[in-house]
Amino acid sequence: MTLLQPLLKVTGVGKHFGGLHALKGVDLTIQEGSIHGLIGPNGAGKTTLFNVITGLYRADEGEFFFEGRPYEPSSVADVVKSGIARTFQNIRLFKNMTVLDNVKVGLHTQTHSGVWGALTQNRANRKEEANTVLHAKAWLEFVGLGEHEHEPAHSLSYGDQRRLEIARALATNPKLLALDEPAAGMNASEKLTLKTLISKIKTSGVTVLLIEHDVKLVMGLCSSLSVLDEGRLICEGNPKDVQANPKVIEAYLGVGSVPHVE
Amino acid sequence: MNLSQMNPRIQKILFALLVLCMPLLLLNFGNAWVRILDMALIYVLLALGLNIVVGFAGLLDLGYVAFFALGAYLYALLASPQLLDTFPQLALYFENGLHTPWWVVMPLAALIAALMGALLGAPTLKLRGDYLAIVTLGFGEIIRVFVNNMDQPLNITNGPKGLGSIDPIVLFGHPLSKKIELFGVTWPGVVQYYYFFLLLVVIFVMLCSRLEDSRIGRAWMAIREDEIAAQAMGLGTRNLKLLAFALGASIGGVGGCLFAAFQTFISPESFGLMESVMIVAMVVLGGIGHLPGVILGAVLLASLPEALRFVAAPLQSILGERVDASILRQLLIALTMILVMLVRPQGLWPKSFQLSRQNSPKSKSAEEAQS
Amino acid sequence: MPRSARAPKRGLANESREDQKQKDVLMDVLGQQLINGLVMGSLYALVALGYTMVYGIINLINFAHGEVLMVGAITSWSVMEFFAEYTPAMPLWVAFLISMVLAALVCALINVAIEKLAYRPLRNAPKLAPLITAIGVSIFLQTLVMIIFKPTYKSYHNPLPSDPLNLGPWVITPTQITILVVTALLLVALNLLVNHTALGRAMRATSENPAMASLMGVKVDRIISWTFAIGAVLAAVAGVLWAANFGTVHHAMGFMPGLKAFTAAVLGGIGNLPGAVLGGLCLGLIESIGSGYLGALSGGVLGSQYSDIFAFGVLIVMLTLRPAGLLGERVAERA
Numbered sequence: 001m002t003l004l005q006p007l008l009k010v011t012g013v014g015k016h017f018g019g020l021h022a023l024k025g026v027d028l029t030i031q032e033g034s035i036h037g038l039i040g041p042n043g044a045g046k047t048t049l050f051n052v053i054t055g056l057y058r059a060d061e062g063e064f065f066f067e068g069r070p071y072e073p074s075s076v077a078d079v080v081k082s083g084i085a086r087t088f089q090n091i092r093l094f095k096n097m098t099v100l101d102n103v104k105v106g107l108h109t110q111t112h113s114g115v116w117g118a119l120t121q122n123r124a125n126r127k128e129e130a131n132t133v134l135h136a137k138a139w140l141e142f143v144g145l146g147e148h149e150h151e152p153a154h155s156l157s158y159g160d161q162r163r164l165e166i167a168r169a170l171a172t173n174p175k176l177l178a179l180d181e182p183a184a185g186m187n188a189s190e191k192l193t194l195k196t197l198i199s200k201i202k203t204s205g206v207t208v209l210l211i212e213h214d215v216k217l218v219m220g221l222c223s224s225l226s227v228l229d230e231g232r233l234i235c236e237g238n239p240k241d242v243q244a245n246p247k248v249i250e251a252y253l254g255v256g257s258v259p260h261v262e
Numbered sequence: 263m264n265l266s267q268m269n270p271r272i273q274k275i276l277f278a279l280l281v282l283c284m285p286l287l288l289l290n291f292g293n294a295w296v297r298i299l300d301m302a303l304i305y306v307l308l309a310l311g312l313n314i315v316v317g318f319a320g321l322l323d324l325g326y327v328a329f330f331a332l333g334a335y336l337y338a339l340l341a342s343p344q345l346l347d348t349f350p351q352l353a354l355y356f357e358n359g360l361h362t363p364w365w366v367v368m369p370l371a372a373l374i375a376a377l378m379g380a381l382l383g384a385p386t387l388k389l390r391g392d393y394l395a396i397v398t399l400g401f402g403e404i405i406r407v408f409v410n411n412m413d414q415p416l417n418i419t420n421g422p423k424g425l426g427s428i429d430p431i432v433l434f435g436h437p438l439s440k441k442i443e444l445f446g447v448t449w450p451g452v453v454q455y456y457y458f459f460l461l462l463v464v465i466f467v468m469l470c471s472r473l474e475d476s477r478i479g480r481a482w483m484a485i486r487e488d489e490i491a492a493q494a495m496g497l498g499t500r501n502l503k504l505l506a507f508a509l510g511a512s513i514g515g516v517g518g519c520l521f522a523a524f525q526t527f528i529s530p531e532s533f534g535l536m537e538s539v540m541i542v543a544m545v546v547l548g549g550i551g552h553l554p555g556v557i558l559g560a561v562l563l564a565s566l567p568e569a570l571r572f573v574a575a576p577l578q579s580i581l582g583e584r585v586d587a588s589i590l591r592q593l594l595i596a597l598t599m600i601l602v603m604l605v606r607p608q609g610l611w612p613k614s615f616q617l618s619r620q621n622s623p624k625s626k627s628a629e630e631a632q633s
Numbered sequence: 634m635p636r637s638a639r640a641p642k643r644g645l646a647n648e649s650r651e652d653q654k655q656k657d658v659l660m661d662v663l664g665q666q667l668i669n670g671l672v673m674g675s676l677y678a679l680v681a682l683g684y685t686m687v688y689g690i691i692n693l694i695n696f697a698h699g700e701v702l703m704v705g706a707i708t709s710w711s712v713m714e715f716f717a718e719y720t721p722a723m724p725l726w727v728a729f730l731i732s733m734v735l736a737a738l739v740c741a742l743i744n745v746a747i748e749k750l751a752y753r754p755l756r757n758a759p760k761l762a763p764l765i766t767a768i769g770v771s772i773f774l775q776t777l778v779m780i781i782f783k784p785t786y787k788s789y790h791n792p793l794p795s796d797p798l799n800l801g802p803w804v805i806t807p808t809q810i811t812i813l814v815v816t817a818l819l820l821v822a823l824n825l826l827v828n829h830t831a832l833g834r835a836m837r838a839t840s841e842n843p844a845m846a847s848l849m850g851v852k853v854d855r856i857i858s859w860t861f862a863i864g865a866v867l868a869a870v871a872g873v874l875w876a877a878n879f880g881t882v883h884h885a886m887g888f889m890p891g892l893k894a895f896t897a898a899v900l901g902g903i904g905n906l907p908g909a910v911l912g913g914l915c916l917g918l919i920e921s922i923g924s925g926y927l928g929a930l931s932g933g934v935l936g937s938q939y940s941d942i943f944a945f946g947v948l949i950v951m952l953t954l955r956p957a958g959l960l961g962e963r964v965a966e967r968a
Contacts, residue, residue: 054494080496092491094484096613104477105484109496111477115505118476119469125476132477172496322761324768385953392694392764393952396895400945403892407942535888539768546765592776599769603762604754 005068007032007207008053008084008176013062015048022048024231026062030176030224035198035208037222037239039215041252044228046211047089047180053209054086054178055079067175080109085174087165089181089211095154099145099164102153103136106171136171142204143167143197159190163197170201177201178209183217195221219243227251285456296452302564303459304520309544309560310463310470310553311513316542317551318479319506320486322395324538325382325402329511331409331533332378333371333518335419338528340367341429348417364431364523371515379511380504387500402538410530424529431458431523439526455524462520466513471553473509482506483551536592543595547602549609558611563598567591661802666925667918672809672878674917675816679871680894681901681909682823683864689840689904690860691756696767697747698868699891700774701740705869706876706886707778708736710789717790725792729877737869743774744865745858753854771891778884786883789876812874819867820910826863827906836860840904893920893944900951902961911959919943 008030015023022045030036038046051057053064055073064071066082073079085106094102111132117125140146143163148156156164162182169177179198183191191214198221202208212218218225218239225242227235229251235242242248268276288295308330315323339345340362346353352360382401386394413421430439430451438458439451473479481502484492493499522528540563548559567590602609680702687695712732716723751770755763793807827833838846839856847853875890876882893916901912924940951958 056490076490076493077496077498080494086494088491088494092488092494094487094491096487097480097483101480101483105480105492105497106495108477108481108484113477115473115478115509118473118478121472129476168495320761322764385949389952389956391761393899393956395764396694396892397949397952400892400948404942404945407939411939536772539772542765542768589776589779592772593780596769596771596773596776599765600751600773603758603766603769604751607758607762 006030006065007067008071008209009065010053011063013049013052013064014060015045015052015057016060022231023052023059026228026231026233027236028053028226028233029236030207030209032175032207033202033205034223035202035210035221037218037225038209038211038228039213039218039225040228040234043230044251045231046228048231049228050086050178050180050209050211054084080172080174083173083175084178085169085172085176086178087162087169087180087182089184091158091161091165093153093161093165093168095152097153098150099140099153099156100133100136100149102164102168103139103171104132106139106168107132107135109172139167139171140164142170142200144193159186159193162186162194166197166201170206174206176207176209180211181213182210183212183214191217281460285453289450289453293450293452296450296456298565298568300452300455300459300524301568302561303456303463304517304524305541305544305564306463306557306560307459307466307517307520308514308541309548309556310466311510311517312541313510313545313551313553313556314470314473314482314513315506315510316545317556318474318482318486319503320482321383321386321503321506322391322398322542323507323510324395324399324535324542325405326398326510326514326541327533327535327537328382328402328405329375329379329514330518330521330537331405331530332375333368333515334522334528334533335409335425335518336371336374336515337364337367337519337522338425338428339418341523342425342427344418344420344425361429364429364519368516368519371519372512375515375518376508376512379507379509379514382511383504383507387503399535399538402535406530406533406535409533419530422530424527424531426527428522428526428528430526431455431520433458459520462516467553467557474551474553478502478505486551536595539599540591540595543598547598547609549612552609552611552613555609555611559609562610563591563595567594570594657802662925663922664803666921668803668805668809670918670921671914672812672917673921674897674914675812676871676875676878676890676913677894677897677916678910678913679816679819679867680890681897681913682906683868684895684898685901685903685906685909686836686860686864688898689906690836690843690857691752693752693763694767694895695744695747695752695861695864696764696891697771697774698744698864699887699889699894700771701744701865701868701887702872702875702890703778703882703884703887704743704774705736705740705865705872706789706882707782707787707884708739708869709733709873709876710787710882711782712736713790725790729792729873733870733873736873737866740865740869740872741862744861748858748861753857775884775887782884784884786881789880789882791877791880793877808874808878812878815870815874819870823863823867823906832856832859889941896944896948896951899948899956900958902958905958905961908958908960915959916944916947919947 006029008028010026010028013023013026013028014021026045026049028038028049038049040046048057052059052062055076055078066084071082073082094105097105111128113125113128116122117128137146137149140149143166145156145160145163145167148160153161153164166177166179166182182198183194186194195217198208198210210218210222222239224237225235225239226233227242227245227248229247234247234251235245237245285296285299288299308326311329312323312326315321315326340360341364343359346356346360382398386397389397409419410422412419413423419425430437432438436442438454441451442449442454481492481497484495484497485499485502489499521532541560544559544563545556546559547563548557549555567587570587570590680698683698683701684695687693687698709729709732712735713728716728716731720728747770751766752763755766791808793811795806795808797804797806798810825833827836835846835851835856836859838849838851839853843853846856871890872887875886894913897912897916898909899912900916901908901910920940920943923943927939
């Protein structure tokens with residue numbers, strides 16, 4: 001794979017729900033090793049695009065390429081095998097399982113032990129279980145939740161729950177980590193911790209796609225942005241250019257807020 | 263002497279001793295009490311099986327009795343005069359009658375039940391909780407209707423009259439239903455069955471415990487907690503659900519064999535909706551997914567009504583013949599399901615941290631922050 | 634006349650007459666099954682409406698609804714027995730009507746109580762909890778009736794004349810006519826209620842968007858209670874008519890009709906009122922025609938004892954292939 005080939009490239013994505021066109025002709029390009037932001041006013045279609053990329057919805061039109069190869073996930077589980085993992089806007093943890101177990105589930109696709117192994121506890125099974133524990137613990141350390149291993153997931157603080165969700169997604173060993181509004185509901189210090197974590201993730205070699213409303217966070221983290229409005233892509237580029245783009249300002253502040261220089 | 267403060271090791275040893283000596287203690291009150299215990303052990307097995315489906319994977323199966331019936335009728339047909347009576351041509355091959363040993367039928371029943379479990383589970387995979395429950399209920403009823411009516415045109419199940427003269431469990435040539443003299447003591451059949459069933463229960467508890475703490479067990483629980491998130495982690499939820507149905511069903515089949523051998527007579531009456539509901543109640547009452555809780559729930563619901571029957575003699579005389587053990591059991595089950603869900607939805611003996619779920623301030627504020 | 638004695642010529646006229654006779658027989662059977670099917674279908678429709686209304690408003694399958702039918706029947710029976718014993722002079726049809734009203738009242742109260750005590754507290758609990766409670770309530774009602782009234786089959790004295798009327802080759806009893814008429818009347822009344830009254834408006838609003846409805850001043854809890862009450866009235870009437878039609882009542886009589894009515898509601902599209910009616914009638918017809926021909930089709934292997942399975946078969950097929958039902962939107966699949 002050449003340096004110039006993007007990790008994820010989608011073109012002409014269209015998705016409609018009945019008569020409502022949620023997405024129209026949207027293009028998205030994410031370079032490997034970047035932190036790419038997806039922003040836009042409410043109802044712009046960001047979550048829809050997100051769900052299309054991560055396999056929750058089927059696109060009506062569009063071409064998808066991941067790592068240069070055509071990418072057509074037939075199910076949500078397929079997406080993970082291709083190398084894309086995601087978190088959810090409304091934190092979907094396995095509430096009644098321990099913190100460690102949550103991450104262990106993330107390792108499911110990389111392990112193979114089945115019923116026979118579980119029932120007989122043969123050497124292969126025990127070895128894999130030991131490995132699973134090691135890896136899960138490592139991921140918890142990575143996100144900073146090492147001391148909470150055996151607590152039930154529902155007892156964590158809000159910020160910690162978010163971090164756990166990220167750890168679980170990272171455990172699937174993805175090439176692209178898609179985060180859906182990870183900073184929602186966080187206070188300033190929690191956001192700072194999150195920012196550090198996302199940078200750390202990028203440094204470790206995982207590309208990040210981020211939906212976020214917090215402009216400061218987005219500008220500070222992302223190396224590239226895509227802006228959606230009313231189901232269309234209106235701008236794509238680096239944060240500085242995007243910030244100054246009149247169409248973007250209009251989308252957020254309304255038509256007429258920028259004098260037209262046509 | 264405070265029981266709960268004792269060394270856990272000693273606690274376990276005392277418990278094991280109690281379990282081992284229980285039938286001998288109850289024997290003083292009569293064989294009937296040990297019989298109740300034996301049936302309770304069969305129900306513990308069934309509850310363990312259903313726990314895989316309902317407790318681990320979170321699939322509300324209301325037709326579990328179908329697998330129980332399958333195992334029972336399979337054993338009954340392979341170890342009683344019924345088949346040879348219906349198909350006299352077969353009798354030529356089996357001069358001494360059809361007496362398939364339990365250790366041949368039980369694995370067979372487990373296998374067939376597993377296949378049936380997967381088959382019945384297949385159409386339900388995309389359904390949400392309440393619809394899944396009704397469809398599985400429907401399957402259970404369909405099986406019951408078939409069993410009840412398969413006496414025409416060929417008499418396979420003997421319909422509502424049931425099948426009798428079923429062979430008991432035979433161990434090394436000795437039928438467990440007959441008294442035996444060992445170490446100078448006479449052991450009645452019911453006591454022998456107790457230890458046999460106890461051994462099987464211990465084995466299955468061990469197996470279920472291993473499943474619980476394994477990659478597959480975690481996968482099931484992930485599905486139970488949040489299926490979409492589980493899918494987002496790459497879990498093949500379809501196959502995992504089918505696996506849960508199959509494994510749960512296979513244990514049901516084994517339980518059925520034991521039941522048929524123990525009772526030596528079975529009829530479609532024992533395999534109705536109430537049975538399915540009762541086993542669900544056992545799992546729910548005990549503590550969904552938590553093995554010790556499930557066992558407790560099974561023992562309580564299986565033995566309490568019978569025990570109450572002896573104790574409730576004065577009650578019975580007041581209300582006339584309106585109240586008997588089965589009615590009491592039904593009442594108990596109904597009240598259990600209502601009260602447990604309203605007052606203590608985690609069950610009598612849940613995993614320790616589930617207790618704090620509803621009162622944890624952190625989780626409350628987190629939920630508020632999200633909405 | 635033996636064939637050999639007859640002239641060997643088999644003309645077109647002879648052939649068609651024999652075929653015509655066979656067709657007539659089939660038509661007679663079909664017609665009769667149609668009548669029976671519509672009658673049963675009407676009863677299913679009445680009960681299905683209760684299921685669908687409750688589902689439409691709080692997204693819950695009221696598992697205990699079938700027992701409401703049973704409670705209605707047994708209340709009516711007790712009232713009739715009471716009158717028979719203490720006021721034997723009262724004409725049977727008056728007692729019947731009074732018992733129907735009382736049954737409707739009792740069932741409405743019971744259903745509302747069930748909602749308040751067993752379902753309302755669990756509104757925010759995981760989906761399985763109210764279902765388990767509902768099952769518990771269902772069993773509790775059955776068992777209670779069993780204890781109070783003893784588990785015997787009691788005969789129900791039908792006040793309507795039992796002589797069937799002949800409509801050509803078909804037969805219909807006054808009771809069956811009554812069922813059809815009463816169902817039609819109730820459907821008209823329900824339609825008036827739902828579409829032309831303030832209560833109906835409030836019910837429709839709540840089923841579409843409870844949060845919005847409450848912001849508009851609708852007392853959502855009260856509307857839910859009303860929904861349970863109305864559904865219960867329909868089921869109670871169905872129960873009384875059922876008892877009159879089949880002549881017996883007993884504690885377990887509600888289970889099968891309840892399940893079948895639920896199937897009918899799913900068949901029509903759960904949450905959809907006309908769908909419940911359509912589903913009920915369709916299910917009645919499927920059952921009736923199916924069991925009528927089952928013996929013939931299977932060469933005598935399967936008899937009408939298997940007719941109960943029709944409902945389950947329909948349910949399973951519906952939920953597998955078209956969970957939305959005939960008239961509904963997708964609801965049965967995972968949210």
